[in-house]
Amino acid sequence: MAASASSLLAAPASSSCGAISPQLPRGAPAAASVASPSRHSCYLLRASPSRRHRSRFVANAAPTMQPPAESRVSTVVDVDLGDRSYPIYIGAGLLDEPDLLQRQHVHGKRVLVVTNTTVAPLYLDKVTWALTHNNLNVSVESVILPDGEKYKNMDTLMKVFDKAVESRFDRRCTFVALGGGVIGDMCGFAAAAFLRGVNFIQIPTTLMAQVDSSVGGKTGINHPLGKNLIGAFYQPQCVLIDTNTLNTLPDRELASGIAEVVKYGLIRDAPFFEWQEKNMPKLLAREPNALAYAIKRSCENKAEVVAQDEKESGLRATLNLGHTFGHAIETGTGYGAWLHGEAVAAGTVMATDMSHRLGWIDDSIRKRVVDILKQAKLPIAPPETMTVEKFKNIMASCKPKGRGRRN
Ligand SMILES: NC(=O)c1ccc[n+]([C@@H]2O[C@H](COP(=O)([O-])OP(=O)(O)OC[C@H]3O[C@@H](n4cnc5c(N)ncnc54)[C@H](O)[C@@H]3O)[C@@H](O)[C@H]2O)c1
Numbered sequence: 001m002a003a004s005a006s007s008l009l010a011a012p013a014s015s016s017c018g019a020i021s022p023q024l025p026r027g028a029p030a031a032a033s034v035a036s037p038s039r040h041s042c043y044l045l046r047a048s049p050s051r052r053h054r055s056r057f058v059a060n061a062a063p064t065m066q067p068p069a070e071s072r073v074s075t076v077v078d079v080d081l082g083d084r085s086y087p088i089y090i091g092a093g094l095l096d097e098p099d100l101l102q103r104q105h106v107h108g109k110r111v112l113v114v115t116n117t118t119v120a121p122l123y124l125d126k127v128t129w130a131l132t133h134n135n136l137n138v139s140v141e142s143v144i145l146p147d148g149e150k151y152k153n154m155d156t157l158m159k160v161f162d163k164a165v166e167s168r169f170d171r172r173c174t175f176v177a178l179g180g181g182v183i184g185d186m187c188g189f190a191a192a193a194f195l196r197g198v199n200f201i202q203i204p205t206t207l208m209a210q211v212d213s214s215v216g217g218k219t220g221i222n223h224p225l226g227k228n229l230i231g232a233f234y235q236p237q238c239v240l241i242d243t244n245t246l247n248t249l250p251d252r253e254l255a256s257g258i259a260e261v262v263k264y265g266l267i268r269d270a271p272f273f274e275w276q277e278k279n280m281p282k283l284l285a286r287e288p289n290a291l292a293y294a295i296k297r298s299c300e301n302k303a304e305v306v307a308q309d310e311k312e313s314g315l316r317a318t319l320n321l322g323h324t325f326g327h328a329i330e331t332g333t334g335y336g337a338w339l340h341g342e343a344v345a346a347g348t349v350m351a352t353d354m355s356h357r358l359g360w361i362d363d364s365i366r367k368r369v370v371d372i373l374k375q376a377k378l379p380i381a382p383p384e385t386m387t388v389e390k391f392k393n394i395m396a397s398c399k400p401k402g403r404g405r406r407n
Helices: 098-104 120-132 154-166 181-196 207-213 243-248 251-268 270-284 288-308 315-320 323-333 340-357 363-375 388-398
Strands: 053-055 075-079 086-091 110-116 139-145 174-179 199-204 218-223 226-233 238-242
Touching: 075 288, 086 288, 098 120, 098 238, 110 120, 110 154, 110 181, 120 139, 120 174, 120 243, 139 154, 154 181, 154 218, 174 181, 181 199, 181 207, 181 218, 181 226, 199 207, 207 243, 207 251, 207 288, 226 323, 238 243, 238 288, 243 288, 251 270, 251 288, 251 315, 251 340, 251 363, 270 288, 270 363, 288 315, 323 340, 323 388, 340 363
Parallel strands: 053 075, 086 238, 110 139, 110 174, 174 199, 199 238
Antiparallel strands: 075 086, 218 226
């Protein structure tokens, strides 16, 4: 059975604004800081001779495939969803390893890589090589979408379908998402809908996508009135995280991803939060071990939540901490003006402040949240243009009817 990690704070599933209540006694220090990943004894970690870690949330886990022993994969996190289980491979240089994609996860002979105008010049050739090297059986085509949150819409999605239909892809093809969360969400939704569902692989290239959006199967597009309102739950075959892709990521995008890393610490992993408080300068300086650990712990936390509540009937809503306010900021300022993680950071401070005012947490926790987000150089307040009225209007128009979520 999957054990829950200790939390500094926890969002009650019923909390529509993602406000937070304490799991620890007020003012109590968070649990001891992380000396090594193996302190998380609730996971079964198995180190191979190549010192690879495998994290698995064990209830009735289906067997998943192993990468070759000489692989650059340093960590495998299994997302345990019965017959929809899949591995998250994490390591530096995984795109230089054709076997990983080819042997285990590409279905059929035809692959459509979905990417954008920024990522294509950086990584499309590499991915095409990884898919086709020594493999005459696979042909790769690509569709290069315009870059940006403002293009996460029906018109852009249609370009993926146009390409797949014009190229006569059939149901045995594989869609590969190469890019950040915008590409991952759109490609995943396209894979869910094309011919009622085709094989799908995530190759996330932003920190945001590596720690959050590529894992868990939420896919979709925005509506002018609200974020991610149109979509599907659709799980990939695998997630392949080559941490070297972060070398080309702009600093502002790196910081945006850190907002979601902080979230895991707050909602369910106090030792991870304390580790971040001590190691934020290393994360911002892209120290490889620190980044690899943050990605691994984030994926483990997300995988554990998703394995327990895939379709968000309760626990998964904790992953939305700060997002109700954050999504309102993104919608209200125009998609793309604020990065997703920036809006989530300001939203997290608002949720924390609300929890404090409701008497659920004490001021020391609120201050720690503000401090860590400041350390990460993330915004800690919404823009002035977001008046109370504007928040209320947007949040009301996006609110789901009855039980349910909207992230
Ligand atoms: N599905 C989920 O569970 C989930 C979770 C969190 C966020 N999201 C969604 O993810 C999106 C945000 O994702 P994001 O922050 O990755 O934004 P993004 O996809 O817009 O990527 C950010 C920018 O970085 C560029 N880029 C990507 N990889 C790069 C690289 N390696 N080097 C240089 N530039 C690179 C992109 O082209 C883009 O300009 C939002 O739409 C959000 O709603 C979804």
